[in-house]
Amino acid sequence: MxxxxxxxxxxxxxxEDLSSGRRMLGVEEGNDAIDLVRISDDLMELxxxxxxxxxxxxxxxxxxxxxxIVKECMPDIGFLHTGFEKDFERHSYQQCIPYTDRMDYLAPxxxxxxxxxxxxxxxxVEVPPRGQYLRVIMAELARIGSxxxxxxxxxxxxxxxxxxxxAWRDREKILDINELVSGVRMHTSFxxxxxxxxxxxxxxxxxxxxxxxxxxxxxxxxxxxxxxNPIFRDRTRGLGVLTAEDALSYGxxxxxxxxxxxxxxxxxAKPYSSYDHFEFDVPVGTHGDVYDRYLCRIQxxxxxxxxxxxxxxxxxxxxxxxxDRKVAMPPRNxxxxxxxxxxxxxxLVTEGFxxxxxxxxxxxxxxxxxxxFFIVSDGENRPYRCKVRAPSFSNLSALAHIVRGLLIPDVVxxxxxxxxxxxxxxx
Amino acid sequence: xxGRRAYDLLIxxxxxxxxxxEALGEVTVYIARDQLVEVATLLRxxxxxxxxxxxxxxxxxxxxxxxxxxxxxxxxxxxxxxxVRLIVQVPEDDPTVPTLEGVFAGMDxxxxxxxxxxxxxxxxxxxxxxxxxxxxxxAHPLRKDYVSFGEPVAFTHNIEWxxxxxxxxxxxxxxxx
Numbered sequence: 001m002x003x004x005x006x007x008x009x010x011x012x013x014x015x016e017d018l019s020s021g022r023r024m025l026g027v028e029e030g031n032d033a034i035d036l037v038r039i040s041d042d043l044m045e046l047x048x049x050x051x052x053x054x055x056x057x058x059x060x061x062x063x064x065x066x067x068x069i070v071k072e073c074m075p076d077i078g079f080l081h082t083g084f085e086k087d088f089e090r091h092s093y094q095q096c097i098p099y100t101d102r103m104d105y106l107a108p109x110x111x112x113x114x115x116x117x118x119x120x121x122x123x124x125v126e127v128p129p130r131g132q133y134l135r136v137i138m139a140e141l142a143r144i145g146s147x148x149x150x151x152x153x154x155x156x157x158x159x160x161x162x163x164x165x166x167a168w169r170d171r172e173k174i175l176d177i178n179e180l181v182s183g184v185r186m187h188t189s190f191x192x193x194x195x196x197x198x199x200x201x202x203x204x205x206x207x208x209x210x211x212x213x214x215x216x217x218x219x220x221x222x223x224x225x226x227x228x229n230p231i232f233r234d235r236t237r238g239l240g241v242l243t244a245e246d247a248l249s250y251g252x253x254x255x256x257x258x259x260x261x262x263x264x265x266x267x268x269a270k271p272y273s274s275y276d277h278f279e280f281d282v283p284v285g286t287h288g289d290v291y292d293r294y295l296c297r298i299q300x301x302x303x304x305x306x307x308x309x310x311x312x313x314x315x316x317x318x319x320x321x322x323x324d325r326k327v328a329m330p331p332r333n334x335x336x337x338x339x340x341x342x343x344x345x346x347x348l349v350t351e352g353f354x355x356x357x358x359x360x361x362x363x364x365x366x367x368x369x370x371x372x373f374f375i376v377s378d379g380e381n382r383p384y385r386c387k388v389r390a391p392s393f394s395n396l397s398a399l400a401h402i403v404r405g406l407l408i409p410d411v412v413x414x415x416x417x418x419x420x421x422x423x424x425x426x427x
Numbered sequence: 428x429x430g431r432r433a434y435d436l437l438i439x440x441x442x443x444x445x446x447x448x449e450a451l452g453e454v455t456v457y458i459a460r461d462q463l464v465e466v467a468t469l470l471r472x473x474x475x476x477x478x479x480x481x482x483x484x485x486x487x488x489x490x491x492x493x494x495x496x497x498x499x500x501x502x503x504x505x506x507x508x509x510x511v512r513l514i515v516q517v518p519e520d521d522p523t524v525p526t527l528e529g530v531f532a533g534m535d536x537x538x539x540x541x542x543x544x545x546x547x548x549x550x551x552x553x554x555x556x557x558x559x560x561x562x563x564x565x566a567h568p569l570r571k572d573y574v575s576f577g578e579p580v581a582f583t584h585n586i587e588w589x590x591x592x593x594x595x596x597x598x599x600x601x602x603x604x
Contacts (some may be wrong), residue, residue: 078558085569086569248505250533251481269505269508270508360451361482363510372483374485376487385487385488389485405567427559
């Protein structure tokens with residue numbers, strides 16, 4: 001297995017004929033924007049994005065074309081870089097939670113979960129069973145929602161308009177549940193260090209039950225539209241093949257890796273938040289092509305519904321937050337009667353909790369793959385360093401390898417199949 | 428204990444381990460800088476290791492410590508269901524580590540990100556450019572001595588702040604922190 005070949009070919013002969021272009025645009029030598037669009041004799045360079053509708057955000061690709069065949073693909077990322085990792089260093093741990101929402105904004109609850117679990121390990125805090133189960137339920141709902149959006153948009157990229165509308169209809173049910181429990185549809189910050197924002201209201205049970213009972217049928221509907229559709233199958237089978245060996249070498253995880261036949265799922269490998277209580281399968285593909293990655297994600301939605309059903313059937317009663325008053329807010333009625341609780345409340349709101357020195361790496365299975373938080377604490381109330389291992393970042397780095405030799409329209413199919421979120425890539 | 432397997436393997440077959448740490452169920456192995464590539468190759472290929480999945484690369488800046496930077500590698504073995512964290516410590520005046528691009532293709536972007544945000548030099552990397560920040564950005568933001576916040580919004584009374592960073596006068600009004 002070999003590394004990517006150098007993207008900048010022929011460094012010995014600088015493209016002197018671009019100096020007029022540089023002057024016109026007022027950029028200095030060595031600036032990417034100009035260097036990347038060098039033109040050679042027989043190859044054409046085509047700029048795709050960052051506003052291209054199929055790049056799902058602000059991804060820029062520079063394609064080197066021989067006719068219509070992609071010879072080289074140079075992704076250019078960072079348009080959505082927001083410096084969250086730097087922001088973490090000056091916010092208390094609870095204040096970091098809303099930032100995690102905004103990374104992978106299609107499944108924000110899983111990001112909350114990963115961050116919370118990492119900090120809880122540093123704090124040595126255990127969340128009660130009901131809290132853990134509700135976390136699983138919310139994370140699986142988020143996963144289904146994210147996969148529905150991927151299903152709709154990646155089919156739309158290939159020219160199928162109808163699935164998008166169906167996917168939107170179903171995803172709305174999940175956003176309604178988000179709104180019910182947290183008041184917000186997308187950036188919920190519902191999962192917090194030490195537990196949850198609050199216990200769920202009574203309507204929650206019937207709404208999740210509805211998802212559990214209706215979604216298997218709705219997923220059948222989605223499959224009816226696409227899975228055996230001859231146009232879709234002819235278009236995607238054998239396209240954008242990623243071998244298991246290459247996928248691993250590039251650090252791909254999630255359905256991008258599983259589509260290549262590697263059954264790696266963090267929920268199975270390193271169970272967290274009671275995932276070991278549930279019975280579910282990890283779907284894997286065989287060919288590593290666009291179609292197999294599609295099948296994996298569709299099947300994952302069914303498995304998520306299975307997990308939801310088990311979690312709802314066995315949902316324990318009791319508190320959702322840890323009893324450790326140094327971490328979780330005391331209940332409102334306790335503040336009225338207990339001086340201790342009032343002090344804890346005041347300290348938590350103004351200062352947050354202090355986390356013992358140490359470093360920890362906590363991985364969770366996000367809708368896109370292994371999402372990891374590497375947190376270094378120096379004993380203060382804010383992280384000393386927090387690195388986010390974003391699944392989309394590693395998955396996208398394999399894109400150039402996947403699309404080499406494909407046609408331009410197939411690049412669109414390949415981008416759709418690795419399911420990136422640019423907020424996750426750039427952070 | 429996660430990473431114990433990798434530690435045992437490295438102790439048995441190389442001289443590269445400088446130190447190790449056990450905390451919170453994870454083992455951190457400190458590796459000599461000049462043997463990093465051999466260590467990564469061994470961990471990837473040895474049947475007792477098979478750490479085939481590169482998870483991430485990053486660095487941690489400790490400005491008051493010598494050596495200043497911890498370059499952190501996280502590798503995962505699927506066959507043995509294990510994760511290990513390798514740390515290479517590099518000093519401030521020579522923040523260079525050999526690239527692992529040849530071992531894991533996915534290290535390419537992670538190393539570029541670490542270079543971009545923390546200024547760690549990956550010797551031998553084929554294309555070590557900024558990846559997230561614009562190419563004309565100055566300094567490396569995740570270093571602890573990087574002054575980021577407190578840059579005021581430019582109005583008519585402090586219009587100097589509207590200039591690009593390199594063209595601003597040295598002592599400007601309204602600077603905080």
